[in-house]
Amino acid sequence: MRMMAIVRRVFKQMLRDKRTLALMFLAPLLIMTLMYFLFQNNTTQLASLGVHHVDQSVVNVIDTKNVTIHHYDSSQARKMIKQHDLDGYLTQKNGQLTITYSNSNPTNTSLIKASLQSGLVKLKMKTLVTVTKKQRAALESQQAALKKLTAAQTQATVTKLKTAIAQAQARGDQATAEKLQKQLKQATATTSSSTQSAKATSYTTKSHYIYGSSDSTFFESFLPAFLGFFVFFFVFLISGVSLLNERTTGTLSRLLATPIRRSEIIMGYLIGYGGFAIIQTVLTVVFTITVFKIHLVGSIWLVFLTNLLLALVALTLGIFISTFANSEFQMIQFIPLIVVPQIFFAGLVPVDGMASWLQAIAHIMPLYYGANALTAVVTKGAGLGDIGVNLLILVGFMVVLTMLNIVGMKRYRKV
Amino acid sequence: MATDYVIAKQVSKHFGHQQVLNQIDLTLPAGMIYGLIGPSGAGKTTLIKSILGMEAVDSGTVKVMDTVMPNRAVMAQVGYMAQSDALYETLTARENLTLFGQLMSVPKIKLAQMIDYAAGLVDLTSQLDKRVSGYSGGMKRRLSLAIALIQDPQLLILDEPTVGIDPELRQQIWTELNKLKDTGKSMLVTTHVMDEAERCDYLMLIRHGIALAEGTPAALKQQYAVDTIEQVFLKAGRMQDANDGNR
Structure with missing residues (x-):
């Protein structure tokens, strides 16, 4: 009941904020379109x-x-x-x-x-x-x-x-x-014995592709990782800034002067912003499949599930990080520290070929697991069994961060 | 049913090296307007937050409605108005009231009625469906008060309720507070407006975390042999400084 009151409030606030909605839903499509054209014709280099x-x-x-x-x-x-x-x-x-x-x-x-x-x-x-x-x-x-x-x-x-x-x-x-x-x-x-002359064998090649086709581009190998990245980035930013606002305007403290549980606030946030993350994922995935005719080998539901988990991790991470920021500006400062490094480990550079200490870093990045799972599903048709471990690790991230957030709110109310 | 809504005993609290509250005793019976007066930074807000259970005390005990604080369930019986207007600006006043009504467990069927009642009390009925971002400072203050009243609580804790409200409306609000008092409700009000202090039934002067003096306004004036609460405040403050100097 109280949690649903928070969820309804998050939805109302988001729907009123048209700019943020546009950023969340249209910006990924815009960037993806740009990337599509940039990486599509890379053979005409002169x-x-x-x-x-x-x-x-x-x-x-x-x-x-x-x-x-x-x-x-x-x-x-x-x-x-x-x-x-x-x-x-x-x-x-x-x-x-x-x-x-x-x-x-x-x-x-x-x-x-x-x-x-x-x-x-x-x-x-x-x-x-x-x-x-x-x-x-x-x-x-x-x-x-x-x-x-x-x-x-x-x-x-x-x-x-x-x-x-x-x-x-x-x-x-x-x-x-x-x-x-x-x-x-x-x-x-x-x-009459015939004079037979030897004829040279000429070879022809016929290619078969296990994943994708002969016109697979750079864009297609990038795409799954970017699907994950967009969701991660926007959800991190929006949830982090909105909780920060609650803190600085005093509404968080005011909420905690009601009998609401600290966990109900966090769960309300997870459900509220998680809803928008789902819409964003559906929009970007459907857009790339229908407009760019991207070949999705695996199940679209696994793509949605992975992205949802990634969004929930981003949400809890955003809320957690926001407790270390005192203003929106300070929140933005965490982007190059927390979000940008993750993209390097999302599969754009093969992690297997990295130095061992870099590989260790990759394994503490949520996006590494999310993007790996997404790439496996989109390009190789991996099933739930193949990416199960990755998804479990994402759930682990989410649970740990949620606990930390709930405990962290003790700063504002002792019970 | 106990007649004392709030019983605080020997409450002390410090932040770092600063002693914010020093062995404060406070008892608030039913049907009383209790005023906390003191300069900014005296510890009024910390005392209020300790009573609400949002701040943990170093020593001493706080009981609200016979329950040792902090206690989450008791919070539903306390209407709280914070010093700063903690409102969701992108939502309308009605949506803010609905949200806090739901959080305070106001039954669904009663909620609309309670919103009308609370909004009427602070004269915001005609502005209920306007977004808070378009409100003036006074309107926001009144909405904060309406939110504190949404679950019709027996105990109201109001931190600087009349800051930024024009004299006409301030008069109205005090009339309402007195009406509420007559129904058996109690109010703990902080203020540094001295003529408001005169309207309280009982006063406590806090300065540097110490309860300097307490009593009814009349008794205080008599004790310090002055004509106004303002002079009581000044005189008590000077005496405190003199004592500190002697130490």
């Missing part, structure tokens, strides 16, 4: 490469869709890069190619590096092919000569045999004639 006195055959193979070639009349790479804002400069002296990278943008450096390497490999292959062709031609002419020789030999044998047969028949020696006839047959048979 690197500019200056060349000077390089063989046309080399230039031709380097000229790919990622590298634009500019010809210059100077061998001073450093100067030309600065002057024309190039990403790289290629010069040639006899057989030696020298490349200078601007390296102000490492992505462009690696683009040039890749096309140069693949270009040179292509070039080597080409020369190899021409050499093979020449060898084959030589081989074929030899074969022809050999054939001619054998043909001539056979012809000789055949005529020899034929005359022998004729002589034998003339002599009336039937047995010898038959034997020679057999030999003649053998001799002619050898010439």
Whole structure:
């Protein structure tokens, strides 16, 4: 009854505050749309490469869709890069190619590096092919000569045999004639043995994707972690600031002058703001699935459940942190300390590859568990059994923080 | 049924090195307006919070309605008006009253009636559905008083109830408080407006956490041989300073 009075109040206050509502519901959609377009077309990156006195055959193979070639009349790479804002400069002296990278943008450096390497490999292959062709031609002419020789030999044998047969028949020696006839047959048979040439096997590839499809983008791998992050961030901020307001305006103290239990206030907050967190999650998830056509492999209900737990952790954390702040400004100061570091451990950088002390830090971050579970569900179709441990840990965070909050309110009332 | 709503005995409290309350005795019987007067920082609010059970005392005991405080259940029988207006500004007055009515366990069927009663008492009936953010300082003070009255409590604890209220309305409020007193309710009121002190049935002067003097306004004036409570206050204060100087 008293708890529901708090829940109703939280709902009324939120619904009156249109700005905060818009922030909570529209800001994630806006940021997500931006990210969608930013990370969707990352293949059109162009690197500019200056060349000077390089063989046309080399230039031709380097000229790919990622590298634009500019010809210059100077061998001073450093100067030309600065002057024309190039990403790289290629010069040639006899057989030696020298490349200078601007390296102000490492992505462009690696683009040039890749096309140069693949270009040179292509070039080597080409020369190899021409050499093979020449060898084959030589081989074929030899074969022809050999054939001619054998043909001539056979012809000789055949005529020899034929005359022998004729002589034998003339002599009336039937047995010898038959034997020679057999030999003649053998001799002619050898010439008709076919010349079979070996044909090179050409390989083709056919790709299969276990998760996602050939047009999976960076955005899709980011998305689950960000779904969790938005909920975490906004709920943390809004619940923290609103409890802080209760404290600074004296309404918290006033609430505690009624027979309400401290736990009823905290639970009222959890239910009230948790409700808005659910709406936010449903909105962002449905938006990404319908508008961006993101392929959700696992169950949408598991996504909602994980996000709800994450929101409740953020809520209790926000309330807890707000007791250390004396103003909204001080509350904002906790964002770079508490919220921003969590995003690094949300799966954008693989945690397995981190130094062991960093991995230890990851394991005290609620978002690490939440984002891991979300990624597993969205991209790999993980079930409740697979992410159960993560969800339990989130529940653990929530329970511990809730207890701390309830005890912490003793500051304002002794019972 | 005990006739004393509040019995505080030897209540002491300190924050850090500062002694805020020093062995205060206070007894508030039914049907009385009890005034606590003293300068800012004298310990009036701390005493009130100790009686409400929001502040733990270092030594001594507080009983409200025969129950040792702090006790959560007893809080439903005490109407409290804080020194600062603790109101939800984005909500309307009616919504604020509804919320606190629910928290004070006012039955649903009685709630609308109680809101009308409390709002009528402080002359806010026509403004009930306006948001508190649009209220003037005096209106907020009156709404705070209405909230204290929402569950029709036997005991009212009012911390500076008439600050920022115009003389006309102050007159009205005191008339109402006296009416409430006649129905057997008691009020513990803090003030530093001396003419208000004159309206109380019984007064306690607090300064530096010490109860300097207490009694009915008339008895106090007689004791200090002066004409007004203001002079009683000044004289008692000077005597306290003189004693401190002699130490």
